[in-house]
Amino acid sequence: MKVYERMADAFKAEGTTHVFGMMGDGNMYWMNALIDRDVSCIEVRHEGVGMGMADGWARHRQTPGVATATCGPGVTQLATALVVAARAESPVVAFVGERPAKDPDYHQRLNQSRFADGVETAYIHLDTGEFADEGVRRAFYTAKLERRPVMLSCPMDVQQEKWEDDEPYRPSATLKPQRAGAIDRDALEQAAELIAKSRKPVIIVGRGAIWSGADEAVLKLGNRIGGLIGTSLRAKTWLADRTEYHAGVSGLYATRATMQLFHDADVVIGVGASLNRHTTEHGYIFPSAKYIQLDPKPHIVLGNGHGADVYVQSDAKEGLEALDALLEKRGFQQAGYRTGETLERLSNMYEDRAEFEIEPGTIDPRLVVRAVDDLVPGDVGLFIGNGASSAITTMNTYKARPYVHASGFFGCIGQMLPTAMGATIANGNKPAVLVDGDASTIMHLSDFDTVVRCKMPLLIVVLNDEALGSEYQKLRAHDMDPETSAIPSPDLGAIARAYGARGCLARTVEEVRKGVREWVSKPGPMIIDSRISRAVINVPHRRVLYGKDE
Template structure:
């Protein structure tokens, strides 16, 4: 943080460190790369130097280098040497412990009386303090919630003391981008190369953390792959909340099929009310179709953390910004 203040720098994180230090600086831009918002991308493109601390600078973090077109790279890591995601080496590679390297760099800049305003201006703070919203219009579909609204409600209603595990599939893009509250977050993206693993990951996390309440946000197809494991959570009385973002289909396949000119309806799979299924398995549950119903169901879990499934019926009409970028080439 001292180095950031001295150099007028922005603070960005990789996907796995989402929201880290957000509460300690006004100049936090969120995730660097594909899951970053439009403001973050515009600001990061102006950077003349990127100091990467323990980050691999992979294809997604740097947008293959296009996110930082004019920047020099300083990479700090304990490995003997690393190659960045664009196949090139950093301009300066420092093999060191992160804290040791950053302290030494900050002390040297202090010795030289270096202090730069950089991005630490009122205008940048104004842009970063604006509500984080998707520029696309919100969808009003009877009996279904816009997934962006659902994530906003989750972030508002669940205290920061309740940890978060993000699942996989198209629906995860919304949570990856829009959760803003400082809390412990585990992103399941790419960990297993298969959907459906996040609920079990959450069960293991709760046990390892001594029963700390946690919630997982997962898709309907993903959740159904390991539905019996919810009974395990019930048997042990774990404070697990499974939020199923239910578009009644294979969301990723639905949207990718549409982008490729194939029939997306082949990926539509109706599901039963999963809230009722959860009750049958010995837990609590609800199927919600409005934000008011969602708030009420979340309040129940906050009041009494126990094995719970909230089946959130979401619209399939909303395409996430990462999908719009990757599959349609949109500049969003």
Template sequence: MSNMRVYEVLAQAFVAEGVDTHFALMGNANMYWSSLLAQKHGVRTIHARHEHCACAMAGGYSRATGKIGVASVTCGPGFTQIMTELACATRGNTPLVIFAGDTELNASWSIHELDLGPLAVATGAHYVPMRHIDSVLECVREAFHVARFERRPVVLGVPMDLQQQPFPYLPDYKPSTDLGPTPQRAQPDPALVDQVVEMIAAARRPIIIAGRGAVHSGAGAALEALAERCGALLATSLLAKGLFDSNPFAIGIAGAFAGNLAREQFAESDLVIAAGVGLGHYTTEGGYLYPNARVVQIDTHPRGLWQGLRVADLHIRADAKASVDAILTKLRERHIALPGLRTHVLAQRIADEVIDSKEFPVEPNTVDPRAALLELDRVVPKDWDIVVGNGHFTNFVLTHMRGRAPERWHVINYFGAIGSGLPAAVGVAVTRNDGKVLLIEGDGSLLMHIQELETIKRHGVRLLACVLNDGAYGAEAHKFRAHGMDPSEAIHGRGDLAAVARGFGLRGVTVNALGRFEALLREHQKGDTAELWDVHIADKIPSAQYRRIHFGEI
């Protein structure tokens, strides 16, 4: 007999799994476990004001660290609040373990009673129900093992009465890290490498696309060497943004966020080599981005069909860096080196390109969002983490901000949901603990969970929030206008978000003119609290992406 209750043993097991930070909204089904985690084991615990936000904070923590994010919620309505974030984490391959307190196993009735499993599984999460005292530690180990090695969220359902039972055994816990496979680089099939080399030798307009898998593999330098060897241009998926920003032949993000020059080059390409990238709907513009190209996909989990699209002509199931190194070796052995697309003229065109130069009238006391983002990009140091919420404004951010490592970008749009940027930024800021975190968010998205400004103040979280405030749900307003319809139902007014921030005890500043960011940043860095800039942007300037997709602009 251990003289411990089950919730105490569970807390000890979580610590053994390496948990150092935990995000929670406390209720009667998780209160004893979460309190013990903080008070006895010294796990930093951030108490959110909404269950969705607790999980989104854990997601931000995971994306910033590469570790498993841990959150806890109570039973019934505490659990139903987190469905959106579970779906976001599933789509984003974000490893989370959610300690979900559950109603009593032996109760005849509870107002909070709910079958957690079907809801969790419907989001794509894995569900581990804890039902017997003999298997509680095995359940914890399974949860962490699945999260770590399948890279997806796991819900651990823990009944309240089971938590309070005396644990009848010695709490001898072997963490999931002791049982997992040894990390290794999957090597490419030499015969497939030869096929890629033949395709490169025959190509005249090759383009390389790198994704998040290439970043994790450390393949950036090898891909640049390959591109130089075969005369290829370089592009990335959204999740690898920034990987090649310093290369003179880099053309930015492939697909929906591509500029006109990149779209022109993709349309004429005869070979696309994709490394560590899924080649889904947005990256390939629904399959129309490179209609004349043969496609090679290098990925540890390649797909023949994904998001309704045929992905590639040749798939190599292997690590990105190992595969690119093998291809380079074979090219050198065969003395194959091609000019491809690389000319001084094209390099100059890339350097001189202005992504969006169309002029629009700007209302008094507002700023052009494109100019504001260029100024922000120039002022904010490149070693800051940039957390980007989801909305029409996202197009401006991803188009006009450059020169940052992919690990510094956190674009929260895996499920197309708004409202997750602020809590995700809290998770990143808790991880960095240096104040060098910039959240760029829209007003409608921020207002969904603005109560977390109180969490930021209470826990002393240091970050800077730049809210691009158009007084509307901008995406919907622009789509209404594109169809000649009245957008008024999508317009709610700007409000005074800076005053709201000050009401929560933070610094808040309204920005309605260009040229202020540099001085404001200096003042922010002198302080020791979070700050919100309420940037009033002109509300009738659609992004280049929206003008092309919704307004039919060529």
């Protein structure tokens, strides 16, 4: 047995079922060994897309995604996707080739350790073949424990060394006992005391609450304390179909009604949410509130630059259940926000009354997104791209879905298509929808071929303003020439058809609805290129660039 074969055995023992990447001479033997072991190796057209797919897998399943690339130039192609995965706290292991250890002048040489450090990625180097088991084990252990991408760098000649040990591989799970630490009872008592004194409590839930399965615990505590439920962007629409006191996303993407209601909050309970600068708008959304935070991390600094008034290190579900038990023991129950007045203020919170003069042959993007949200069944997941399209999509979709994956971790366009591809595979290749901008979609359009080859039932709705949308609006707001950001776009629906998928160009909302209905009736790879108006300014841009909320 060769070292690369032993490493293939180790990856499979770690639970690897799918690997995303591109084959080269630095990883081809390992990939072939995986295929021989019935691991699915999905070839992509760009190494960065493979890393993005591994990130999407990790975000969706909360188990390590696995990516691969060859040495040198294959590794450098991973840069942006690695930073995104690091910011998303995604457990990802990247098996990468490296120049032969005995050939320092190899033409694809690269200091891959320094590269990994620059893209916020842990680095493990396979110095000798004897280190193969430990290297794989450490890579998966680090990815899971620290929730970050790990680069496992393997010189080509070391991979070809003989493996002599016949001991069975010990997976990384054997290193980490599944023991939960005791919750600080004093902190819980302080949290219960703060809530008992409150009159307008808000519960903000994030990804951590979803991951822990804390839905029932959130709803029960909310009912007891009369709490208004809000979410971070990462938990958008979660529980929206379970309570009428759901205020949607907190932060710049919040509705006007939500911001007004949150302004009166006297206690904010963050559950599995970092309550960062985006969720709290640097604290301005909750100007007079005290903060309680439940999170498994040892501590977090909030978006207002301070720590929570009461910090409880705990799994979301376990902490909420313990907190509710303390309040029940006190006999605490109040109406809080749960009144008819609150319901009236929330009833039309997603209505956007601003009017714009729509250019001929284009569509109001708000109508495009609402049509998608209306026609796509609620059991279909949603991916939201970055850039100007993200605000339009976020503030015009509100149907509860099994998951909503938003971008924005690194503020870059182009990464949500790879993420959606990986998450769709992780979800058993079930139907999903991505709404993204034209520049973002085109950046990795070559890998729509991968979508087609893998028969992904993925609908891509492109909000195509034939421009870099955010820059267009910012230039216009600063009395500069916005047309410098305009980029003519080809017919993306026709490109989809050239790949062997379905696609259409839509210049009316009726054409959008027709395309969506076609996809819903028969999900498969499809692109709807909806030509949208540049006249429409999304709500966050109105607030930031013009100081308006209408």
